[in-house]
Amino acid sequence: MLLLLFVAVPVLWVLLFRYRRRRMYELASKIPDGGLELPVIGAAHKFIGTTEDIMSSLKEFSYCAMNNGGLIRGWLGHILYFVATDPVDLEMVLKTCLEKDDLHRFLRNIIGYGGIFAPVPIWRPRRKILLPAFSPKIVDSFVPVFVDQSRKLAEKLEERAGENKFSAWPFISSYTLDSVCETALGVKINAQGNDKSPFLVELNSILQLACERIFHLWLQPDWLYKLFPQHKKHEHSVKALHSFTNDVIEMKRKEIQKEKDAQVEADHQYDLSNYSTKTFLDLLIHFSGGEKGYSNLELREEILTLTIAATDTSATAVGYTLKMLAKYPDIQQKVLQELDEVFGDSDRLFEKEDLMKLKYLERVVKETLRLFPPVPFIIRKVEEEVSLPSGRVLPAGSGVVVTIWGAHRDPHYWGPDAEQFDPDRFLPERFDLKHPCSYMPFSNGPRNCVGYQYALMSIKIALTSVLRSCRVVPDMEPSATPQIRVKLDIMMKAVDGYEIALERRK
Numbered sequence: 001m002l003l004l005l006f007v008a009v010p011v012l013w014v015l016l017f018r019y020r021r022r023r024m025y026e027l028a029s030k031i032p033d034g035g036l037e038l039p040v041i042g043a044a045h046k047f048i049g050t051t052e053d054i055m056s057s058l059k060e061f062s063y064c065a066m067n068n069g070g071l072i073r074g075w076l077g078h079i080l081y082f083v084a085t086d087p088v089d090l091e092m093v094l095k096t097c098l099e100k101d102d103l104h105r106f107l108r109n110i111i112g113y114g115g116i117f118a119p120v121p122i123w124r125p126r127r128k129i130l131l132p133a134f135s136p137k138i139v140d141s142f143v144p145v146f147v148d149q150s151r152k153l154a155e156k157l158e159e160r161a162g163e164n165k166f167s168a169w170p171f172i173s174s175y176t177l178d179s180v181c182e183t184a185l186g187v188k189i190n191a192q193g194n195d196k197s198p199f200l201v202e203l204n205s206i207l208q209l210a211c212e213r214i215f216h217l218w219l220q221p222d223w224l225y226k227l228f229p230q231h232k233k234h235e236h237s238v239k240a241l242h243s244f245t246n247d248v249i250e251m252k253r254k255e256i257q258k259e260k261d262a263q264v265e266a267d268h269q270y271d272l273s274n275y276s277t278k279t280f281l282d283l284l285i286h287f288s289g290g291e292k293g294y295s296n297l298e299l300r301e302e303i304l305t306l307t308i309a310a311t312d313t314s315a316t317a318v319g320y321t322l323k324m325l326a327k328y329p330d331i332q333q334k335v336l337q338e339l340d341e342v343f344g345d346s347d348r349l350f351e352k353e354d355l356m357k358l359k360y361l362e363r364v365v366k367e368t369l370r371l372f373p374p375v376p377f378i379i380r381k382v383e384e385e386v387s388l389p390s391g392r393v394l395p396a397g398s399g400v401v402v403t404i405w406g407a408h409r410d411p412h413y414w415g416p417d418a419e420q421f422d423p424d425r426f427l428p429e430r431f432d433l434k435h436p437c438s439y440m441p442f443s444n445g446p447r448n449c450v451g452y453q454y455a456l457m458s459i460k461i462a463l464t465s466v467l468r469s470c471r472v473v474p475d476m477e478p479s480a481t482p483q484i485r486v487k488l489d490i491m492m493k494a495v496d497g498y499e500i501a502l503e504r505r506k
């Protein structure tokens with residue numbers, strides 16, 4: 001009798017579970033699966049291994065979706081995911097499924113409810129406050145910071161000119177971190193001058209730990225994680241990052257109070273011309289309503305979110321571009337020629353107006369972001385059933401992997417040479433974007449990247465500074481299709497740490 005109970009209860013439970021989800025099973029069965037699905041675990045075995053293996057599986061799924069009308073399904077145990085590549089369907093997903101996937105919860109104890117992964121009711125008002133801080137006028141005001149920091153980057157890299165190949169990652173990511181800390185917090189942390197800079201060390205450590213947790217199931221439950229040594233390191237890094245940001249916020253509050261005490265009321269009017277010296281922290285305090293606006297906790301969440309969203313993304317873009325220039329020396333030559341036309345032999349500082357003149361460099365960056373998007377996948381939750389324009393239906397309770405990687409390489413939208421590196425496909429006379437979601441390194445829809453102008457500016461200024469003093473030593477790719485081993489470390493990064501060799505130009 002007892003044995004019967006032991007068998008009957010679980011069986012009944014499973015039957016009830018499946019009955020409640022019958023609509024999900026019915027809709028899922030109409031979509032092709034993405035390859036070998038095993039009983040119980042589904043496609044979970046495809047996500048075992050290194051972060052390079054995981055990236056390879058997701059690429060495989062993307063190609064499989066492209067060959068199956070832009071949509072396939074895959075079960076991870078009892079959780080249903082779709083992998084989508086068709087831009088028309090993607091537009092609908094990005095517009096209607098605004099909630100982020102639960103995997104992001106491992107970043108939550110760092111950035112709390114900072115905009116990027118926050119639940120919709122929290123994200124919506126925060127996005128409204130954040131958007132004006134990214135107006136073109138404000139972003140333009142950051143040019144001097146990028147110029148100053150990128151000159152340091154160029155100097156550091158020039159010291160390595162003439163040596164064998166080395167990893168450019170520590171140099172580039174310190175550049176982006178220095179720039180972000182200066183524009184967001186108004187603090188010069190000097191990561192470029194000191195690779196032991198506490199903020200740099202703790203930020204790298206926390207991102208690595210979060211990534212490890214996302215991909216290792218046994219590290220996911222909180223109670224189990226506490227038993228691993230990583231938990232202690234994690235707590236230590238979170239504490240250090242929080243206390244640093246808290247201190248900066250408190251200092252800023254005091255500074256504002258001091259200014260207020262010293263000024264007459266009229267000076268406190270909303271005045272755009274003042275923004276030339278403002279940081280994101282100043283702007284968020286201002287746009288959220290000053291003293292009655294964001295609390296210190298909310299400010300910390302938003303500022304740390306910006307720091308994480310801005311640092312590695314822009315750095316990977318610079319790294320991939322340098323690798324492309326090594327692989328295609330003729331393309332590099334055209335970039336250098338354009339730089340010579342704009343700057344000649346002079347050592348003059350970069351000016352905002354130069355950005356407009358560097359049209360070829362811009363095409364090279366855009367094409368690099370097409371083939372190597374720093375954020376190759378976005379995962380959204382399907383909270384209510386979604387009917388896609390293609391006629392397929394996504395059931396409530398599933399998740400969708402929006403594959404930017406796939407959309408960017410779909411021959412249907414990019415032609416038979418979709419995998420080839422050809423910056424001139426972005427020439428105005430050739431560029432014919434068949435659908436806005438066929439090119440979206442910065443995503444699309446209401447939750448797209450707010451920092452895309454900031455990012456493009458920072459990337460172009462960094463590349464200009466480096467390439468005015470050094471050329472990348474050719475490491476030629478035998479075909480027009482670039483091959484770089486990539487891994488999924490929250491962002492998509494090169495396995496070799498962006499190894500390049502440099503030689504001085506002058």
Ligand code: HEM
Nearest residue numbers: 116309310313314317374375378442443447449450451455
């Ligand atoms: C090459 C560099 C960058 C790339 C490729 C990139 C890409 C992205 C993508 C794909 C998303 C959207 C995710 C989604 O739709 O679910 C996103 C969101 C976001 N990005 Fe970026 N990003 C870059 C640089 C930056 C920079 C420099 C900043 C800030 C200074 C920034 C701030 C943000 C924020 C705040 C969000 C969240 C927007 C929201 O949910 O409302 N990003 N980024």
